[in-house]
Amino acid sequence: MINKAKKLIKDFGLSEIRAGMKITAKQLTNDKITVQFPEERTPISPRFRGLHALRRYPNGEERCIACKLCEAVCPANAITIESQMREDGTRRTTQYDIDLFKCIFCGFCEEACPVDAIVETHIFDYAFESREGSVIDKEGLLKIGEKHEKAISKARLEDSKYR
């Protein structure tokens, strides 16, 4: 009986709405924590593990030497590499595919790479237009690397003292 009366007072006294409004009033005066994505972006750690990229040396030579350590370490078997001797006698990949549906973004590939060729960039807002689009090939990865080389090398530099 008493409980019923208490509930009636609570409901008709709008106590919950008042509690909500109290928080709203408080936040009106605080700084905003949301950003206008994609025009504005929140800061990310240099160690952030997003979309993959293959890097090149400043002279334009691709870094990857087809050692296949990333392929071996990948826990999701997302990486497929075929290698061959290039005409100049160096060891190079003929195929380097990453299946992003398989990838779990653990960053092991990046860690295993002896020449910092495969890296995970800060890009996380990407979409595929087809199912096959989930597999990025060597060309695609190199393109991402070329496009974002500045950001990639900056992140490596920032993180270098902890590596």
Added chain:
Amino acid sequence: MVDIEIEIDGKVVHGNSGESVISIADREGIEIPRFCYHKKLSVSANCRMCLIDIKGNPKPQPACSTLASAGMKLYTKNAKAKAAQKAVMEFLLINHPLDCPICDQGGECELQDVAMEYGSDVSVFNEGKRIVADKDIGALIHTDMTRCIHCTRCIRFGAEVAGIVEMGGTGRGEDLKIEPFLSEGIQSELSGNMIDVCPVGALTSKPFRFEVRSWQMNSIQSIARHDLVGSNIFTQTHKGKVKRVVARDNESVNETWISDRDRFSYQGLASEKRCLVPKIKVNNEWREASWQEALDFAVNGIKNNNSDGSKFGALTSKNATLEELYLLQKLTRGMGSDNLDYRSDFANPAAANILKSSISLAELEDIDHALIVGSHLRLEQPMINHRIRKATLNGASVSAINAQTFDSNYRISNNLLTAPQNTLATLSGVLKAVLNEASEKQPDYLNSVVVEQAHKDIADNLLNAENAVVILGEHVNGNPDSDGISQLVKDIAEASQAQTLNVSLTSNSLAAEQVGFRPVNGKNALEILASDLNSFVMFDIYPDFDCFNPESAIENLSRSDAFVVSLNSFEDDSVLKYSDVVLPIASFYETSGTHVNIDNISQSYSASVKSAGDSKPGWKVIKVLADLLEIQGFEFVDSCEVADEALSMTPSTSVARAKITGSEIPEISTVWQCAPYSVDALVRHSSSLQETQIGQINVASVSKATAKLLKLSEGDLFKGVPVNINNSVAEGCVFVHTYQPRKC
């Protein structure tokens, strides 16, 4: 050899006095790191990695050169030993580059493995590393000499096993370089083993370079089929392709070595010339067909051309598996025909090859004299030659009756140059000499034989040896007197109480003998190829190489009334010329099967990879053909059942004594020897083997006097082969050694 007791790491173990400590430890499963020690090579103790602590000894000692003596107490893992091993490791890593990620040895590298355990994780070495220029040493081995740690295994392998000192160390200390002495590169027929013995990535396989990493491959136990040893191998595959072949230990067969032919032939599998789809010839036009259509076409052709079966003939290559030979034999006999043979390259396949081997491969090492009759053993049977070489290192002597003095890797003390047409006379002389010396009764046919001093010398060698062997080589196959020669070899061996070894029946010929793949009353290979039979099954035959007289064989098979079903794994123009159907079959490593080796050991293996394209394993194709021809008794589910049935056959052993009568003696004869890297279709399509010096052998050797008779001069072409005039050839014969197709 006395059995002694020593203690290693507190464990009491037994060994022989005089045995090295490291071999006892290996047997007991106690791990000692090493680089220069190899169980089949001499001890050089120069890497110092196997240092161990011996109680009572002030300094650690290398386990490989320390001989065990009774009561020794050894510590392989105590602080002193570990410290010594770590120090050595540090020194080795000073100059070793850190290029494991691009090194083909990475993942199976002894240095890498040992460094994981004994290496330091931080380098304190800041000085420059040594860099050594590489040399091109041929098409098979790639060098990265900067990686070399100077263990000298390759040098010792060349000097002790291959018998050709090709690699050597020049300079001292920091400047020591391991390099080939000659600019032509490595020429040994066993050179590929250097890749296996190299503990680091200094010597790696050239065809395999940068293809896949070692951890990506599956290793499948298999048998090499190019010679009659049946070397044990691992085929290493990746994504359904054979990527590499490495040796598998089998002390009684190939020890730890394999020949280059066995190691690099796999490249032929990826050749563009593979037969991938069935083809049929309709109105003289070739077109591709489905299996069903091609099989129906083949079966109808055979049936229409062949009402009672007696007009049917089957020929096979010596490389077929036991199963394929058995099924084809059963099919042919099921058709009611006895025209079948595997000896299509024999000059005279009429009679049985009567010589049976009486000595096993392992026993060959204990002989003290060998007489080689007509064989270029080093190139044709490298693993058997290796055993003989081992015997010579233990003091055995070797004599030979050959048409040419061959480049051998041991000394042939007594080389009797004999042209093929004179072989019978020479052997008769030797037999007479042996019987004379042993004062035994002579058969009548030896009455007119003249014994020369050279014959006596050979007879003396045989009789003085306690443990001799007479080896009958492959040249007998091309000799019309083959029967008599085999019989004489047998008689000589019997009279001198020597063993016999018949290396003339190569690859899987002994399996063919096992299943009776030779006519009893029917036509033999020569007769089949010259006969008026009108339906044929040709199993893996490439007439330009496999027939004694390719030209006439092709011509006869191309008759309009001859219906030829060919089963091939490689495309061949001559095959297309005479065939009506070509059924693609699996090549080596793509089919399961059994190899019967010279010791009569049958070794079965499974398929390492799926057969290329639409091709099918040969035994299955023959089985289906038999089913379609409505022949009974082909209810096999897998090749093991076929092998069981084939091995339960008892081959006929009673062979009549051959008559020792020479055939018509030509004044000048030809010995045609196929170069070792052209003996079967797979090696012929292996590009790297073809690039080697052995693969490029192409010479017709002839003596000065014979050249004059034939009006040949240096550089002329003799049957398409450049002539070389030298004195190493017997008078009255031209010795052709070539990779080119055979010309009669």
